[in-house]
Amino acid sequence: MTYAKVIAMRAVHLVVVLLGVSFLVYLLLDLLPGDTAEVLVASSSNPTPGAVEEIRKELGLDQPFMVRYVQWLGNAITGDLGVSFRTGQPVTEAIGERLPVTIQLLIMAEIISLAIAVPLAVAAARRRDQAFDRVVSVFTFTLQSIPNFVVSLVLIVIFAVTLNWLPAIGFVPLQEDVLGNIRSLLIPSIALASALVPLYMRVLRNEMIRTLQEDYILVARSVGLTQRSVLFRYALKPSLPTLVTVVGINIGTLIGGTLLIELISGLPGIGTLIYSGINNRDYVLVQGLILFIACAYVLANFIVDMIYPLLDPRVRV
Amino acid sequence: MTVEPILEVKDLRIQFKTPQGIAEVVNGVNLSIAPGRVHGLVGESGSGKSVTARAVLGILPRNALHKREGSVRFAGEEILGLSEDEMRKRIRGRRIAMVFQDPMTALNPVMRVGKQIVLPMRRHLGINGKEAKARAIDLLGQVGIPDPEEKFKVYPHQLSGGQRQRIMIALALSCDPELLIADEPTTALDVTVQAQILDLFDKLRRERNLAVLLVSHDLSLIAERCDEVSVMYAGRVVETGSAISTFEAPQHPYTKALEEARPSLENPPHTVLRTIPGRPPQLTDLPHGCSFANRCPRMTELCLDVDPPLEPGPAGRPVACHHPVAGPDEPLGVSVTAAKERIS
Amino acid sequence: MSFTTKTTSQRTVVPGSPPIGGRGLLGRSRKGVPPWAVTISVGWLVLLMAGALLLPVLPLPDPSRSDYAAIMAPMFSPGHILGTDEVGRDILARLLSGAQVSLFVGVASIALAVVLGAPMGILAGYFGGWANRFIVAGLDIVLSFPNLVALIALSLFLGPGLWTIVVGIGIIASAPVARVARSATLTFVNRDFVTAARGMGFGHARIIVREILPNVVVPVLAYAIVVIAVAIVAEASLSFLGLGIQPPDASWGSMMGTGRAKLTQAPHIVLLPAFTMALSILAINFLAEHFAKRFDIKESAL
Numbered sequence: 001m002t003y004a005k006v007i008a009m010r011a012v013h014l015v016v017v018l019l020g021v022s023f024l025v026y027l028l029l030d031l032l033p034g035d036t037a038e039v040l041v042a043s044s045s046n047p048t049p050g051a052v053e054e055i056r057k058e059l060g061l062d063q064p065f066m067v068r069y070v071q072w073l074g075n076a077i078t079g080d081l082g083v084s085f086r087t088g089q090p091v092t093e094a095i096g097e098r099l100p101v102t103i104q105l106l107i108m109a110e111i112i113s114l115a116i117a118v119p120l121a122v123a124a125a126r127r128r129d130q131a132f133d134r135v136v137s138v139f140t141f142t143l144q145s146i147p148n149f150v151v152s153l154v155l156i157v158i159f160a161v162t163l164n165w166l167p168a169i170g171f172v173p174l175q176e177d178v179l180g181n182i183r184s185l186l187i188p189s190i191a192l193a194s195a196l197v198p199l200y201m202r203v204l205r206n207e208m209i210r211t212l213q214e215d216y217i218l219v220a221r222s223v224g225l226t227q228r229s230v231l232f233r234y235a236l237k238p239s240l241p242t243l244v245t246v247v248g249i250n251i252g253t254l255i256g257g258t259l260l261i262e263l264i265s266g267l268p269g270i271g272t273l274i275y276s277g278i279n280n281r282d283y284v285l286v287q288g289l290i291l292f293i294a295c296a297y298v299l300a301n302f303i304v305d306m307i308y309p310l311l312d313p314r315v316r317v
Numbered sequence: 318m319t320v321e322p323i324l325e326v327k328d329l330r331i332q333f334k335t336p337q338g339i340a341e342v343v344n345g346v347n348l349s350i351a352p353g354r355v356h357g358l359v360g361e362s363g364s365g366k367s368v369t370a371r372a373v374l375g376i377l378p379r380n381a382l383h384k385r386e387g388s389v390r391f392a393g394e395e396i397l398g399l400s401e402d403e404m405r406k407r408i409r410g411r412r413i414a415m416v417f418q419d420p421m422t423a424l425n426p427v428m429r430v431g432k433q434i435v436l437p438m439r440r441h442l443g444i445n446g447k448e449a450k451a452r453a454i455d456l457l458g459q460v461g462i463p464d465p466e467e468k469f470k471v472y473p474h475q476l477s478g479g480q481r482q483r484i485m486i487a488l489a490l491s492c493d494p495e496l497l498i499a500d501e502p503t504t505a506l507d508v509t510v511q512a513q514i515l516d517l518f519d520k521l522r523r524e525r526n527l528a529v530l531l532v533s534h535d536l537s538l539i540a541e542r543c544d545e546v547s548v549m550y551a552g553r554v555v556e557t558g559s560a561i562s563t564f565e566a567p568q569h570p571y572t573k574a575l576e577e578a579r580p581s582l583e584n585p586p587h588t589v590l591r592t593i594p595g596r597p598p599q600l601t602d603l604p605h606g607c608s609f610a611n612r613c614p615r616m617t618e619l620c621l622d623v624d625p626p627l628e629p630g631p632a633g634r635p636v637a638c639h640h641p642v643a644g645p646d647e648p649l650g651v652s653v654t655a656a657k658e659r660i661s
Numbered sequence: 662m663s664f665t666t667k668t669t670s671q672r673t674v675v676p677g678s679p680p681i682g683g684r685g686l687l688g689r690s691r692k693g694v695p696p697w698a699v700t701i702s703v704g705w706l707v708l709l710m711a712g713a714l715l716l717p718v719l720p721l722p723d724p725s726r727s728d729y730a731a732i733m734a735p736m737f738s739p740g741h742i743l744g745t746d747e748v749g750r751d752i753l754a755r756l757l758s759g760a761q762v763s764l765f766v767g768v769a770s771i772a773l774a775v776v777l778g779a780p781m782g783i784l785a786g787y788f789g790g791w792a793n794r795f796i797v798a799g800l801d802i803v804l805s806f807p808n809l810v811a812l813i814a815l816s817l818f819l820g821p822g823l824w825t826i827v828v829g830i831g832i833i834a835s836a837p838v839a840r841v842a843r844s845a846t847l848t849f850v851n852r853d854f855v856t857a858a859r860g861m862g863f864g865h866a867r868i869i870v871r872e873i874l875p876n877v878v879v880p881v882l883a884y885a886i887v888v889i890a891v892a893i894v895a896e897a898s899l900s901f902l903g904l905g906i907q908p909p910d911a912s913w914g915s916m917m918g919t920g921r922a923k924l925t926q927a928p929h930i931v932l933l934p935a936f937t938m939a940l941s942i943l944a945i946n947f948l949a950e951h952f953a954k955r956f957d958i959k960e961s962a963l
Binding site for chain 3: 013016020021024025028029031032141142144146147149153156157161168252253256257259260264274275278286290293294298
Binding site: 214215216218219220221222223224225226227229233234237238311312313314 | 408410414419472491
């Protein structure tokens with residue numbers, strides 16, 4: 001199958017999944033006891049009888065389910081996810097405000113995880129089954145068993161409370177103070193990375209071990225290349241595709257992790273937004289956010305699936 | 318004819334750790350190759366020929382034990398005890414290069430072939446990328462790759478098996494080595510391509526005064542293409558000498574049996590080929606005496622007790638046998654019943 | 662049963678033959694989990710279970726009652742061996758009470774996940790065609806939600822509480838369970854014994870129950886152990902957010918969630934449940950790894 005054909009098939013699949021996701025999100029929030037109208041009326045200062053019906057009509061909530069779904073989906077596709085009835089802010093705008101923080105957090109977490117996992121995996125693969133490899137695998141196994149919000153709490157106790165090196169809580173915008181910005185994101189991104197390092201490390205180590213048994217590695221050794229060259233120039237690249245898939249698969253775990261981590265570290269990102277949405281019963285906001293996160297996740301996976309073949313020239317056409 | 322040998326292996330011993338115990342994979346191998354000569358190393362699979370070849374370069378598999386006995390002298394220098402670093406810097410790829418069996422797997426699938434040739438040159442010859450590229454393209458032309466400039470940029474999967482083996486040879490020759498080790502270089506190729514590759518070796522040997530150690534299980538190939546030959550059995554060289562005389566007048570019963578098991582165009586069609594009865598000994602549990610004894614028609618009690626040394630035999634060439642075959646017409650002898658009983 | 666026994670490869674002395682090993686959590690290694698780790702893991706989980714079950718009869722304070730004389734008591738205080746939390750509740754008692762929740766959630770949700778997921782997976786794998794396509798697309802949709810986000814959505818819908826967690830995790834975990842069951846079914850559906858059963862004219866129901874099910878059970882259960890650990894973490898996460906177990910009931914997650922405010926003054930309030938949970942997850946993961954090695958479950962099948 002050609003690359004173009006693979007993309008086409010994945011794209012069709014993508015559309016089906018996205019439609020299913022949106023339907024599920026809409027259905028779930030629609031089935032919630034107490035609709036937006038009731039909440040709005042209950043929260044207004046002087047509820048009048050019949051106000052609920054009025055608002056329902058106004059919001060189109062009296063229409064049949066499928067009609068409302070199609071309308072909602074149409075709006076969502078054009079970027080209109082409704083208006084938060086707490087703040088009156090369009091949901092898309094709220095997401096836009098919070099998104100950069102979360103994205104920066106995710107990127108830092110990925111960079112930290114890869115920066116730790118890749119050299120560790122290469123070193124472990126080289127010393128397969130020796131003491132170093134064993135120690136690393138026990139360490140990563142243990143690390144994997146500690147949920148990342150626990151890691152974040154422990155890091156705060158150590159580096160913020162006890163040593164006072166890093167801020168325990170709060171966020172400094174990038175445009176205000178670059179160093180302060182990085183410092184404020186360091187504990188949360190390390191905590192997020194703690195869940196990823198073991199996965200990446202294990203996958204890459206196993207791939208590397210497999211690659212190191214290939215004939216062309218023997219050839220590379222036979223022409224006298226340095227161990228560094230053999231490992232990083234010859235063996236690493238053919239081992240990467242699997243790692244890339246695993247990075248993609250775990251974007252979901254990462255997004256789930258940010259919800260808690262942002263809350264613990266007081267970062268104004270998507271995670272804290274969804275948390276406040278839930279506490280305020282701001283259904284329109286929560287609905288929009290869940291749809292957005294699920295779609296972002298599906299799209300990220302799609303992109304990773306597209307990158308995967310590009311790493312192997314044999315598939316690339 | 319006393320040319321200083323470029324490679325001289327003496328009494329090389331290599332052991333592997335296996336689940337069944339310590340395997341004596343190479344068990345006292347002696348070899349000597351002169352510049353500009355092709356030396357064949359022939360034997361069944363598992364006879365230790367590939368391991369011997371890899372030991373010369375010091376690239377043994379992980380399960381090889383570190384203890385290596387014997388001597389490998391290259392251009393007068395002992396290289397068996399050299400450090401990994403020294404081997405990498407001065408020997409591997411620089412002065413001794415190797416061509417492997419399967420060109421389909423021997424090239425890195427995700428690296429352009431040009432880069433694979435350029436990397437060792439930049440390391441060993443200290444030349445810049447541009448010079449290395451020019452040299453690589455020149456080499457590709459020399460090994461018979463059409464459109465070398467174009468092929469420099471392709472990935473291995475875009476090339477045929479024969480072309481890949483040519484690339485592999487160009488890679489091996491990139492730093493002008495003095496010795497080329499070719500481990501079954503044509504086994505994975507079509508017959509017509511085989512001949513082309515072997516002709517290429519021949520041409521390079523003449524042009525560059527290159528010594529070639531040609532490892533193969535293919536007796537005909539060795540007989541046709543080599544100046545000298547060493548026959549290996551169960552980790553030992555059992556007979557060595559010029560290729561012509563070795564195959565015309567084999568001294569070791571094993572060589573003779575191999576020769577008789579070889580299909581030949583001179584035989585009438587449907588000739589039943591002789592096969593060698595029995596199987597090679599377990600390398601983890603080598604017999605006390607001669608390793609070939611249990612399969613040998615000339616075996617005596619002496620063979621079971623004493624391992625024969627490699628010494629000049631009746632035809633003058635070294636052979637490791639207590640009862641070497643004297644002449645080409647001598648039948649394989651009758652074994653001694655007592656000895657037979659002892660091993661059964 | 663060929664699935665559970667891996668033929669030990671005959672190794673020749675030919676160089677370059679790599680040792681063959683599984684690809685488990687501990688990497689590509691021939692060795693499994695060391696026996697002492699298995700023993701300690703089992704020991705810890707048994708201890709935890711015993712503590713959780715015997716909590717009512719143990720000489721410990723009521724986990725929900727505050728001891729106003731000893732608020733935020735440090736560890737090894739008289740009467741409170743692990744200290745008290747921010748409102749003076751005994752931490753050891755609350756840890757064991759939280760263990761009840763965790764173990765219950767772990768077991769109950771995975772039972773639900775298996776009951777829901779395994780039949781879906783088997784049907785998809787066995788019948789193929791449209792049933793397969795429909796179920797696979799459905800699973801993809803469910804798996805499109807990051808777990809925690811899906812759980813939050815479900816907990817909004819069902820209201821916070823223990824059963825919400827069990828049902829939510831059960832539904833979400835049924836998707837990967839179904840995947841495992843499907844791939845296990847696929848490896849057997851064309852095997853000779855299934856073809857033979859079909860040839861003898863047995864109905865689908867009988868073939869599924871008699872031929873497929875016994876082979877699918879092992880990988881599904883081995884995977885289920887991993888999911889227990891995931892379920893415990895998910896419960897803790899929800900409770901941490903305040904969307905799970907509601908006060909005054911204890912859960913490791915809620916203990917950390919509420920104790921977080923006192924992180925500076927009394928870190929043990931947060932660290933003790935964190936430590937207990939990490940140790941439990943580690944023990945479960947060790948056991949999961951141990952079983953995966955024993956039954957040769959490939960990670961890729963998940």
